[in-house]
Amino acid sequence: MKMPLAMLPEGGEAVITSVVAGRGLARRLYEMGFVRGERVKVLRAGPGPVLVLVKGSRVALGWGVAMKIIVDGGEAP
Amino acid sequence: MIRVALIGNPNVGKSLIFNNLTGGRAHVGNWPGKTVEKKVGKCVHKGVEMEIIDLPGVYSLTARSVDELIARDFIVEEKPDVVVDIADASNLERNLYLTVQLIELEANVVVALNKSDLAMDMGYEIDADELSRLLGVPVVPTVATTKQGMEELKDAIVKAARERKKSPLKIDYGRRAEALIERLEELIRKDPMLSQRYPTRWLAVRLLEGDEDVLRKVRGSAVWPEVAEVIR
Amino acid sequence: MSGLKAELGEEPEAYFVEKRYEFIKRVVSRVFKGKRRLTLSDLLDRVFLHRGLGIPIFLALWWALFRFTFDVSAPLSDAIDMFFGWLGDVARDGIANPWLASFVADGICAGFGSVLVFIPPIFFLFFGLAILEDSGYLARAAFVMDRALYKLGLHGRSFIPMLLGFGCNIPGVMACRTIEREEDRILTILVNPLMSCSARLPVYVLIGGAVLGAYAAAGVYSMYILGIALAVCMALLFRHTIPYFKGRRSMFIMELPVYTRPTLRSLLRHMYERGVLFLRKAGTIIFSVMVVVWFLATHPWSATAGGELVENSYVAMLGKALEPLVRPLGFDWRAVAALFFGFLAKEIVVETFGILLGVEEQALTSAIAQLFTPVTGLAFMAFTLIYMPCVATIGVIYRETNSVKWTVFTVVYGLLLAYAVAFVIVSVGHALGYP
Numbered sequence: 001m002k003m004p005l006a007m008l009p010e011g012g013e014a015v016i017t018s019v020v021a022g023r024g025l026a027r028r029l030y031e032m033g034f035v036r037g038e039r040v041k042v043l044r045a046g047p048g049p050v051l052v053l054v055k056g057s058r059v060a061l062g063w064g065v066a067m068k069i070i071v072d073g074g075e076a077p
Numbered sequence: 078m079i080r081v082a083l084i085g086n087p088n089v090g091k092s093l094i095f096n097n098l099t100g101g102r103a104h105v106g107n108w109p110g111k112t113v114e115k116k117v118g119k120c121v122h123k124g125v126e127m128e129i130i131d132l133p134g135v136y137s138l139t140a141r142s143v144d145e146l147i148a149r150d151f152i153v154e155e156k157p158d159v160v161v162d163i164a165d166a167s168n169l170e171r172n173l174y175l176t177v178q179l180i181e182l183e184a185n186v187v188v189a190l191n192k193s194d195l196a197m198d199m200g201y202e203i204d205a206d207e208l209s210r211l212l213g214v215p216v217v218p219t220v221a222t223t224k225q226g227m228e229e230l231k232d233a234i235v236k237a238a239r240e241r242k243k244s245p246l247k248i249d250y251g252r253r254a255e256a257l258i259e260r261l262e263e264l265i266r267k268d269p270m271l272s273q274r275y276p277t278r279w280l281a282v283r284l285l286e287g288d289e290d291v292l293r294k295v296r297g298s299a300v301w302p303e304v305a306e307v308i309r
Numbered sequence: 310m311s312g313l314k315a316e317l318g319e320e321p322e323a324y325f326v327e328k329r330y331e332f333i334k335r336v337v338s339r340v341f342k343g344k345r346r347l348t349l350s351d352l353l354d355r356v357f358l359h360r361g362l363g364i365p366i367f368l369a370l371w372w373a374l375f376r377f378t379f380d381v382s383a384p385l386s387d388a389i390d391m392f393f394g395w396l397g398d399v400a401r402d403g404i405a406n407p408w409l410a411s412f413v414a415d416g417i418c419a420g421f422g423s424v425l426v427f428i429p430p431i432f433f434l435f436f437g438l439a440i441l442e443d444s445g446y447l448a449r450a451a452f453v454m455d456r457a458l459y460k461l462g463l464h465g466r467s468f469i470p471m472l473l474g475f476g477c478n479i480p481g482v483m484a485c486r487t488i489e490r491e492e493d494r495i496l497t498i499l500v501n502p503l504m505s506c507s508a509r510l511p512v513y514v515l516i517g518g519a520v521l522g523a524y525a526a527a528g529v530y531s532m533y534i535l536g537i538a539l540a541v542c543m544a545l546l547f548r549h550t551i552p553y554f555k556g557r558r559s560m561f562i563m564e565l566p567v568y569t570r571p572t573l574r575s576l577l578r579h580m581y582e583r584g585v586l587f588l589r590k591a592g593t594i595i596f597s598v599m600v601v602v603w604f605l606a607t608h609p610w611s612a613t614a615g616g617e618l619v620e621n622s623y624v625a626m627l628g629k630a631l632e633p634l635v636r637p638l639g640f641d642w643r644a645v646a647a648l649f650f651g652f653l654a655k656e657i658v659v660e661t662f663g664i665l666l667g668v669e670e671q672a673l674t675s676a677i678a679q680l681f682t683p684v685t686g687l688a689f690m691a692f693t694l695i696y697m698p699c700v701a702t703i704g705v706i707y708r709e710t711n712s713v714k715w716t717v718f719t720v721v722y723g724l725l726l727a728y729a730v731a732f733v734i735v736s737v738g739h740a741l742g743y744p
Binding site for chain 2: 312313316317321322324325328329330332333334336337339340341342343344345346348445486490491564566567572575578582586711
């Protein structure tokens with residue numbers, strides 16, 4: 001089920017499907033490892049900045065940024 | 078005297094390696110016109126004099142932020158003899174992104190695989206030799222905090238400066254992209270102002286990526302109209 | 310680039326990055342073995358980034374840092390102060406020529422002393438800061454505070470520099486280096502001086518103690534709150550009105566480094582690097598300005614009878630000349646002169662009053678009470694908070710922004726804002742019926 005990364009619960013894991021952001025931000029996110037098909041895990045959920053594990057490193061994302069990353073969290077409940 | 082630039086992701090231990098190489102004595106200033114700190118130091122190894130320039134910590138060379146612009150401009154314009162890419166062994170995947178970009182930029186790269194101790198503690202095993210073979214550049218495991226690997230690193234730097242080998246690495250971007258790249262390279266080669274200053278393949282890929290800084294550089298060229306056609 | 314998008318099957322920016330990562334994944338699979346284990350860093354983050362405890366933990370650590378810095382360095386600073394005082398006395402007694410004696414004692418020794426007295430707190434502060442930074446903790450602090458700051462127009466990474474400013478604006482301004490985007494960095498530098506640095510405290514205590522009576526503590530506390538409130542307002546104001554600061558803020562993306570145990574070597578190195586930087590730039594400015602101020606306070610030599618009668622000096626003349634400007638605020642020429650000296654270092658404001666009023670420490674409070682009313686005293690405290698950072702800070706601001714424009718802007722807006730706020734305080738006070 002697709003949703004913004006910001007909505008994932010703490011401890012949740014998902015696969016990135018797309019990034020809906022302006023050029024600059026999108027590119028920065030890609031280079032930090034948020035590419036399509038990459039698996040991410042939420043270490044600390046919102047509201048507020050979100051901490052995720054991506055490509056082996058801990059990256060903090062502002063809430064607005066986390067809303068722009070669309071992930072597939074697996075089957076719908 | 079050879080000029081050696083240090084580059085790497087933030088938090089990889091670049092400052093520590095800089096201090097290990099230069100003995101802590103550095104001339105600190107600003108990059109011209111910017112508020113970013115510039116550190117330059119000296120190092121003498123087996124009779125070879127080296128000037129070590131500390132570039133800002135960056136995640137990539139896309140030149141969107143001031144730091145990236147400074148780093149990229151330095152490598153492209155000043156053409157240092159060696160670029161030491163300090164990669165965090167405990168975080169390899171993302172760190173290699175910068176390495177790959179440096180190789181595409183045709184810099185003379187030596188990779189310092191730092192925090193090898195941390196990687197080991199985390200239960201990781203990294204085959205540095207195989208990595209070196211796959212990337213086409215020397216890879217030296219280091220532990221900056223205990224100065225392990227420093228001698229080998231200095232050896233590698235001197236050797237790289239002398240041999241000036243270009244890494245044979247070429248990423249296959251897929252049939253369609255490669256066709257576009259080749260067409261752009263043809264156009265770029267027509268303009269010596271571009272082809273002599275920048276690596277042609279790198280320029281072509283960046284044009285396709287829409288790199289603003291590169292677009293600006295190419296817009297002033299005679300071949301721009303044809304280039305614009307290709308990348309539309 | 311829609312043609313490209315169609316050709317490649319997706320946005321070009323994404324496409325090439327993905328291809329590179331695909332290549333890297335293949336490489337890594339061949340050279341890398343091992344699965345990520347739960348690390349100490351993960352566990353520490355559970356504590357430091359804890360929802361409820363994260364902020365209190367940070368505040369506690371911060372408090373500890375300040376206590377450590379100022380408690381440990383205070384005796385050293387006092388020792389340096391006394392040493393140069395003693396040196397000055399020796400010079401004064403030892404040198405026959407009164408002018409030369411004054412120059413060496415009050416100009417040079419006092420000048421050196423005022424710079425070197427900064428060394429202990431600055432170095433200790435940088436040392437403590439290096440511990441927080443090198444260990445990786447500071448990134449967590451920025452994370453925890455980001456949400457609150459974003460709404461206030463500032464960046465998550467503005468938090469640490471702002472907090473540092475409460476100790477001394479100089480490391481506060483220098484700490485702004487960690488802010489990526491130049492516009493955000495400069496904005497934070499501009500509002501940093503509004504964080505009431507510890508040098509202003511003696512002024513609040515003196516004036517507040519003298520005229521606010523029972524409300525003295527509240528008055529002092531209100532200065533800190535005022536500073537924070539103004540910093541927030543100015544940040545929002547600048548962001549909305551000055552084109553340079555408008556536009557999308559750098560979005561908060563920050564990697565949290567692994568927690569590491571800082572090595573003593575690197576801590577000392579950081580402390581040394583930043584401390585020496587401060588000394589070299591700020592130090593030379595402070596020293597040279599002190600000499601200039603000595604000159605202005607003791608000349609014309611004959612008129613001041615060798616520096617004794619300050620009211621006949623150039624500074625007094627300057628003060629009297631500017632007096633009309635500040636009379637609406639209830640200040641007199643001595644206040645102006647004190648503020649003038651405060652330009653070079655805020656601590657000196659208190660001593661200046663002492664000299665100008667010709668009284669010793671003990672009698673100073675009552676003398677001040679004759680100079681100010683509760684309302685004008687409060688206005689003066691506010692003026693001291695805002696008017697402009699000390700010359701050392703200005704020097705550092707210049708160095709960090711690399712721009713004359715922004716440095717001058719800081720000074721100008723500081724003066725204007727200080728005057729405006731002081732005026733409001735006085736007006737409201739009078740309107741409410743207070744003298």
